[in-house]
Structures are given as structure tokens and as C-alpha cells.
Amino acid sequence: MAPVQNVPFVSILLCMVCALLCAVLPGKAARFLARAVPGLICLGNLALTFAFRDLEPFHYPMGHFPAPWGNELRAGPLEAVCSAALALTAFLSLNAGMRKVRQQIPERKQNLFCVVTLMTLCAVCALLYTNDLFTGYVFIEISTLSAAALIFSRQDDRSLAASLRYLVMNLTGSGLCLMGISMLYGITGQLNMESIRQSLAAAEGPPSLPLRAVMVLLTVGLSIKCGLFPFHEWLPDAYAYSTPASSALLSSVVSKGYLFLLIKFYMRCVGLEAVRASGLATALSSLAGLGLLIGSLHAIRQWDLRRMISYSSVAQISFVFLAVGLCTPEAMTAAVFHMLVHAFGKSMLFLSASGLSDVSGGRFDADSLQGAGKRHFAAGAAFTLGAVSMTGVPLLGGFLSKIYLSQAAIATSGPLSAAVLLLLALSTFLNTLYFLHAVVGIYRPGPLETPPRRATGAGYLVSLCLMMAVNLYLGTASASLYSTLLRGISLFA
Amino acid sequence: MPKINDRYPASAHKRVSDWLTNGFTGLDREMTQAETPPAAPSAEAAGQAEDAFQEKARRDRERESDLYARLHHWSVTRGERQARLLYRFLAVIVCGGIVFFLLRTVSALPALGRVDAPVNNEVSYRYISRGPEETGAVNFVSGMILDYRAFDTLGESSVLFLASCAVMMLLRLDRDDAKGPVPSPLSLTGGDLHGDDILRASSLVLFPVIALFGAAVVLNGHSSPGGGFAGGAILGGALMLLSNAAGEERVSRLITERRASLAIFTALLFYAGAKSVVFYTGANGIPLDIPLGEPFSILSAGLILPLDMCVGLIVALTMYGFYRLFTKGGY
């Protein structure tokens, strides 16, 4: 075992131990840990990604007992790239948002906020790497609890109400997930994903009724947690009313962990053909199509900038489900690529929106944000870059992910590809409606008097520029990233 | 179907409706005050712009509130009852559909209790046949959760730790932001802190028995049913009883905030540290031999006994912490 192969184990345990440390450390040291640890994990996973150029995916048994008896992690190029990207998003959003954390969260409870952020990152790393379904369920619970704590950390009326609605809906979702996992254990007797695949492969023919039920239960449970169309009521309030750092973390890091587990379940436990044969794929695509339209339509109607971004997050999540619904390796690569683009773009949008509201009297409605782009240059540029990337303008990530999805859609013959291409065009049109309207709004000449300008820290500006650089990298030089993802998906099953 | 007696409460209904129809009651005036933007500097131009801004904001609020009033009027007169009935009817239909779908799936599952069920395969066979000699634990379940599948249980303890941090974020009253001594929101026993005599007398008698039983369950986790979680919960219950019996401030002098969080921190750190050593050595093939002792004795089963004690301590202090956070807002 090369030393770099310990990175998955170290990144999970490091997060957990640092979260323990933050609980007893004073606020200042805890905030430093919350900013530094995601960076360490990003570097470790980057090293693992480069090591995977000449390394085969390997299994990492947790303990002295091999796979079906003990837990185990499985690391491949796809998992390494995704955890490096999500750790980088968490690192940048926490550094950018730490200023607001100090202002909005009560003084003696900031170290508890750092405990919760580190636990979120630990849960997402574990969801990316685990090869055991019940470990996946335990870390789904950790991720749900820490996301609820992220939402109510600001402790004002709306975030408490939003976090309660979030918890009630997500706990129903994880109850359904556990029901699916126990039914799968009932028919296969295994909890390890590859062993499940072997015992399912023994039973030939179309997927049996319990297997179809398991797929439905897990898909519904995890799409409740990701905020797919019919189950997205909790999402706008949850993302809009928490501190900017936590809404960036929630929209870009937490929902990606559940999505990745669902893709892993489809490709590794059940196989894409069974998913297509069971008719689940068409159901997912149609729900995603509806979600795309309704999310964008809602976003146009919003007058609060944060709620607009949250509803656009509903649309982007259903964009990824649209790609997953196509059930081909290229479509899965497009889905994972768009997950990363959405992670970087959305966190930048939330944090630049908080910067814009700093210079317009702390309000988020369109009237007071007029001309905010001119008053706060960095936040205005970041917001424009993020908005334009989400609509899919060339030189930015959104454009490439739409191209990769349309290639994947054309490759799959049949009515589904035509529908996907139509939905792509329609969603691009709707995205431009509300995003460019907001971008034009922040550069329109503002009211005569300029409200008092709240000082913005250096950390905020530096991380915003880094985020812009990463988004530009995703748009222009991401061919190597895409090839790594393609290789990862081929080695994933 | 018997009437679900959760009628829409008249009193809260009145408060909401009079807020909607005739503008703002006391509760809402101070809430909207908090939302108005800070006053602009006193220059003349800024003054007019400010008034124009206020005027526009006030007109917005007018338009908004009469929109709510119209919505409310429709809902009170006709829509509410139909909407609620439709919602209930739909909910029952959805739940019925789910239960029918699940029951149909269950009937297709392999039968219950049979020997040839796919669940009884080589995985569970090894836990039972080679469990005692590989983990030293006579109780196969404890051996499985603390040795074979230890990563789940490590995640499990961090769920408990995360929940205690989250509840602390919500309910802990910090000294400085609560002016003066922290008002105990309530003590369960009402006025005096020692509670009425029956509870006090019975708690004094019962506490040693329950604490002893809890400790026995924790210590015998590997050789009899029970273990860290069950024993910890019993010990947590015993601590709650003690705080009722011996009075809350005397127990909070014994278990202070600092001591409790340090104890949980060290227990979890030892647990995570010991387990990461086992994971690291297991994955990299480094042999690690922990003396397993001979079965059925207390000092057996290698790491499982200290881990059970750690888990017992964590669960007991967390449950007691929840209780104190709810009743007193702090340890």
C-alpha cells in the first residue's frame, strides 16, 4: 500500500478528529481549523488524483477483516477528483464566509458552527469513498444533522423555521433509504456494494419486484434529500436564510454527497441496464424535466436575490438528474461534470450576493441592490461570472456541461434524447431571463445616496478571486478534468 | 372516520386574522421596526431620497398586506376547509398507496424465519463461528459492531456527538449574553429545586441500584446482552434521577460544563484514535495483536471493553446533557 493510498482514510478521520477538537477549542482556534482542514483535504485528494494516473482503483479495508465481513472504502479516479473539488469548494466558501459567520452567529457558539462544518465535510468524503451501503446510511444521517445545524446556526426566526421543515422532510427521506437498504439486505444477504452486485448477477432476467422496490425507495429517499422537483419545498427557505458560508456549503457540498451515493448505487450495485429496464430512468428524466422548468419559472418570480439563487439551484439539481436519467456512461460523466460546475458556480453566487448586500444596506431585494455591482467591484464581477456560467455562456463551465450532456443525449437514440435537447434549450432561455435580469440590475445606476459601506475583509476578496479563477479554469482548460472523469466512470463499476 | 380533533385553534386563529385584516398588532410592530434600513446621513438630498424611499417601502407594505388580507378572506370563508379536507384526503390516499406497494413487495420477499433465506450466508456464518476467537467477544453482536464493522459504530458515536453540539447551539444559555445570573427556565419539580418528597426519597433509594445496573451492562457488553449504548442510556437516566434527588445545583457542581465536554472529548478522541490505529494497521497489513483474554471473563475481548466504556460514558453524558439543556439551559 503506497502512502498516498491512505488519503481516503486520512481525510475522513482528520475531519472527525478536528471536529472533536473544535468543540473544546475557543472560537478563534476553531475558526482557524474550519478554514484550514478543507484545504488540507483538497491537497491530499489532489495528490491522490495525480497518483491515479498510473494507479488502479483499490479497496481500503477498514480494519483487519476483508470486504463482506468488515467495512471498506473504494477509491478510484472519479472519487478522488470529486472529493478534491468539493473540499476546494468548502475551503473557498468557508474562507470567504467566515467574516459573516463572526457577525451573525452568537460569539460563544462559533466553535460549534465549526464542528458542524467539519462534520459535513467528513460525511461527504465518507459518502464519496464508501463501498458499503449501511456506512452510507450512517453518513447520510450525519450529513442531514449537520446540514440542519448549518441552516439554524444563524438562529433567527426564518432560519429556525426553515431548518425544522428541512429536518422533517429529510428524515422521511432517510427513513425510506433505510427501508430500501434493509430490503436489499433481505434479498441479497450482503451490505457491500460489489458483493450485492455478484449476488444480484446470479439472478438473471428482468429485475424482480423487491429489487424494483429497492430502487424506487432509494431513488425517492435520496431525491427528497437532494431537492428534486416534487420534493423541493424545503430547499428555497433552507438555502436562502442561513449564513452565506453555510448556504454555499449546503448548495454545493451537501447535496452532491447524496447524488454521488445514488450514482454509485446505480452503477455499482444494480447496473445501468437494470435501472433502464425498470423504467426508473424515464421517471427520473421526466421529473427532472419538470423540475428544470418549474425551478426556473419560480426563480423568475422571486424578489429576494438569495431565494432566486436557491430556486435556480433546484433547476440545476434537476439538470443533473436529467443526465442521470439517461443511464449511459457518457451521461453519468456529464452529470458528475455538471455537479462540479454547479458546486463552484453556486457557492460563488451565494457569497457574492452577500457581498453585494453589504454595500446596499444589508438588503437583498432588487430595488436596493441597484448599482451594487459598481459599489463593490469584486462581488459584482463574481456574481456576473457565476450567473453567466449558470446560463451556459462559452468560456465558462456551464457551457461545457451543456455540450457534454447534449453529446450524451444524441448518443442515446430514441424519444428521450430529443426531449432532453429541447429541455436544454428551454432551460437556457429561462436561465438567461432571471440571471441576466439580476446582473443588469446590479449594474443599473443606483439611487443617489449610497448607504454606508460595510468594510469587507481581505480574506473575502482573495477567496472570491480564487473562485472566479476556478470557474474560468472549469470553462477553458477542463479537458483534462473531463478525461479523468470519463476514465473514472469507466473504472467505477 | 372519527373526527381528528385538531381543530384550527380559535385563539391563535383570531390573532393571525386580526394581524391580517387590520394591520399590525404589537407583536409585529417591533418586528417591522427591526427591518427598516438605517437612517441616511443628514444631508438635504439624502433626506428627500430617504423619505421617498420610506414612502415607497410603506406603499409596498400596504400592497402586500391587502394582498394577504384578500388571500386570507378567501381562505377563511371557503377555501380553508376544502383545502384542508383535500390535503387530508390526498395524504390518506398517498399513505395507503405506499403501504399497499410495500405490502405487495413484502409478500414477494423470501419467507421469514426460514433457514434457507439469502440472509444466512457466509457473512453471518463467520461472525458466529469464528467471532469468539477473532474478536474475543462472546456476544456476537458486540463483536460485530465494535470489531468487524467498527467504522459504522464510529460514525454512530459522531452522530450522537453532532446532535449534542447542535442541541447545545440551540438551547445553551451563555453567561454573557444572558444579563446577570442565568434564569433557570424551569426546574421540572416546580418551585424549590429539591422537588417533592416522594420523588426525592425514591430517587435516593433508586439511584444506586440503577447506576449499578447501568455500569454492569456497560462492563459486560462483550459477554452478555447490552453494551455501550444500552448501559450508557441507563447511566444517563440514573444521572437525571440523581439531579432530581440531590438537587440540580449540587449535581451541576459535580458535573460542570467544562468537565462534561472534556470527558466526552477525551472518550471520543480515545475511541477514534484506537479505531484509526486498527483501521490503519488492518489496511496496510501491519500485524496488530491485542491480547483477547479467555472468553466469559470481564477482562477479555481485547479493545472491546475499553471501547464499550468510552461509548457508555459518551452516551450517558450526552443524554444527561440533553436533559440539562432542556430544563436548565446548561450543565
Next chain:
Amino acid sequence: MAALFSDHLYEAAAMLLFGVGFTTLLLNRNLLKKIIGLNVMDTAVYLFLASMGYIEGRFPPILREGVTDASAYVNPVPAGLVLTGIVVSVSVTALLLALTVRLYERFRTLNIDEIVLLARKGEK
């Protein structure tokens, strides 16, 4: 129908309990009863999981003095998984109750629709 309850007794009852818990969660507007509904749903899923490991006429998974033959014991795996689940549902219940107490101190109502209405009104 009869076959369902003869050889799938516990699993069918677990599914019924899951449905009842879910109905309690959806139909009651009082927050405490919603939390109780959630608890009932979780316990129903654990009953379903634990009933997987049950084998007729075998000893509980603790080594007895004389019996060393492995086919004399019940399957220990579901017991371990449900042990983890029970502690998860306690911590989740504690968090939900803490949120309910904070919301009641602020809005003085346990009706979740009213809470959302009052919270949204507060943002103007």
C-alpha cells in the same frame, strides 16, 4: 392475504406501522405529534430490518457454554445495524424537540403552517 400474515408476520406489521407513522406525520399539525410520528416510522423500519435476521427455533446471538455449532444461533447482523439506528433516532428526536422549543418561545404556536406564515411575514 393469509400467506402474507403467516410467513411474513413481522414484515407486514412493520409496513403497516410505517404507514401509520407516515399518516400521523402528514395529518397532525401539532409539531410534537409529528415528531412522535417520525419516531413510529423509524421504529417500524428497524422492526423490518431486525425481522430479517430471525430464524425459527435458534438461540440468541450469545455463545452458550455447550453449544459451539454455528447453525444454532440467530443471524447477528441486523441486530447490530438496528442498534446503530436506535441511537440515531434518539439524537434526531432530541434535535427536533430543541427546535420545537425554540420556535415555541418565538412564535408561541406548535402549528407548523402558522410558524412558516409568521416567519415569512417577518421578512418584509
Next chain:
Amino acid sequence: MNLLACLLLAFLLVCAVSVSFTRSLLGSIILLMTYSVVMSVLWILLRSPDLALTEAAVGAGVTGILFFAALARLRAVDRAAKNGGKGATHAEDQ
């Protein structure tokens, strides 16, 4: 043996259904605790004593006490409001 299981499961169903029909919150909490005690008896029938002990200690014991503490805290908020003179919407009639 099967009859006892059927009786206990029927009792569980009755407990779960009656939670939403009882009027008082205290009643529904006590119903949850009996539900949990009967569930721990069922774990014994399913030959897993670990679960029985944990369910009894954690389900009936700690969850019940947490519910009582939360309910008492809600009552205290009402009492404080009543002494404070503002109109009190009693937690009981929610």
C-alpha cells in the same frame, strides 16, 4: 408463540394509531413510551436481547424523558407569558 406476536403487533398498531386521536400531548407521549416498551418485548421474541435492552433504555427511558422535559419547557413559556400579562395561547389546545 405466534399468537403472542400477533397480539403484541396488534397492540403496537393500536398505540400508533391512537397517538393522533388523543387530545392531550401528555397522553400521546405516554402512548409513545408504551409503544416502545412493547417493541422491546417484541425484540425479545425476535431473539435479539441487545436490541430489547437498548430499546427499553433508550426508547422508553430517554426519549420519554426528553419529551416530558420539552413539554414542561413549553408549559414554562406559557406560565412566564401569563405572569407577563400578554395573551397566552396554551400549549394544551394546539
